[in-house]
Amino acid sequence: MAEQQAPHLVVFTGAGISAESGIQTFRASDGLWADHPIEAVATPDAWRRDPERVLRFYDQRRDQVRRARPNAAHKALASLEKRGFAVSIITQNIDDLHERAGSRRVLHLHGEILKARSTVDARLHYPLPRGGIRLGDLCDKGSQLRPDVVWFGEGVPHFGEACDIVAEADLLLVVGTSLAVMPAAALLEHAPLDAPCVLVDPEARALAPPGTLGLAQPAGKGVPALVRHWTREGRLWLPETLLGEA
Template sequence: MAKQRAPHLVVFTGAGISAESGIQTFRASDGLWADHAIEDVATPEAWRRDPERVLRFYDMRRDQVRRARPNPAHQALASLERRGFRVSIITQNIDDLHERAGSRQVLHLHGEILKARSSVDPRMHYPLPRGGISLGDLCDKGSQLRPDVVWFGEAVPHFVEACEVAAEADLLLVVGTSLAVMPAASLLDHAPLDAPCVLVDPDAQVLAPPGVARLNQSAGQGVPALVRHWQREGRLWLPETLLG
């Protein structure tokens, strides 16, 4: 008899899950992060105009990520994987909190802040276990290293791979994202038509598109509650008692 396939949970996470670990993000209302405008620090034009300023900015963000710790939402997802569920995480976040919690299948759509990459060959990555990037730090091809992040106006290199992962979902869990950033928000369109989808967010009632279930709680509350249900049942389902 064929072995039963483990249920596959595909998780799509955004800034809201990291914010609960104290990681500050660009505020949607004014596009500022610690008084820095997006166009000054997070675009290819900013890099060409003032690379030193961009490097200083990402060094500051990198320090914040290193100080942060995984929260109950990160930990719950990792525990579900340890219980035998197949869990694939697609994240818009550039931190490593999912990995530090113990999740093994994590796809970073917008890059990883704890890595540098070549400014001429995006395939060349360099881990940054400590410290940051300075002007004069070069890749093996002799080009200046830059943060391994996708800036506004740049292509999302792993988007096709993310769509392929979403297409294999038994259930799609969306956590802490407004579903406003494209093309990432269109991932929902690639999930199977019969795969339930739920959005966990304090504003889920407003943000969730038609057909998406809503859990109006923070990531740290809602995700562990769902995981407890799935672990008890041994299957992925959406309990009506939890949903708004």
């Protein structure tokens, strides 16, 4: 008799989950992005114009990530995986907080701040356990290293893989994202028609697409609450006491 597969929870996370660990988003009115226009530090043109400024900016962001710690939402998702649930995480975030919490199946749509990559061969990645990138730091092919992040105006290389993962979801959990950044926001369109979708966000009622269930709580409160229910029941289910249709 074939072994029955565990239901597949696919989690799509955005800046809101990391913000609870102290990592500012680029839409915030304060923090790192406030003094650095996107056009000056996060586009291919910015890199061509002033690579040193771009590298300094990402050094700041990297330091911020290293100081941050996984919060209750990150830890709850990792604990669910450790208890035998099939959990895949697709994140728009470039930090490593999901991994540090213990999650093993994490796909970074927009790259990883703690890695560098070649400017001539995107397949060449280099971990940055400490420090940053300087002008003159070269890849194995002799080309300058750059942050391993997807800048505005660049393609999202892992988008196809993310679509395939979402297409296998039994339940889709969306955490801390406004669903406003494309093409990532289009991922929901690839979910099976019978797979419920739950959005956890303080503004869930306003942000959730029609038919999506909303949990109007911050990630650090809402995600652990759902995980407690799923762990207690030993299955993925939608507790009516927590959720309401958006």
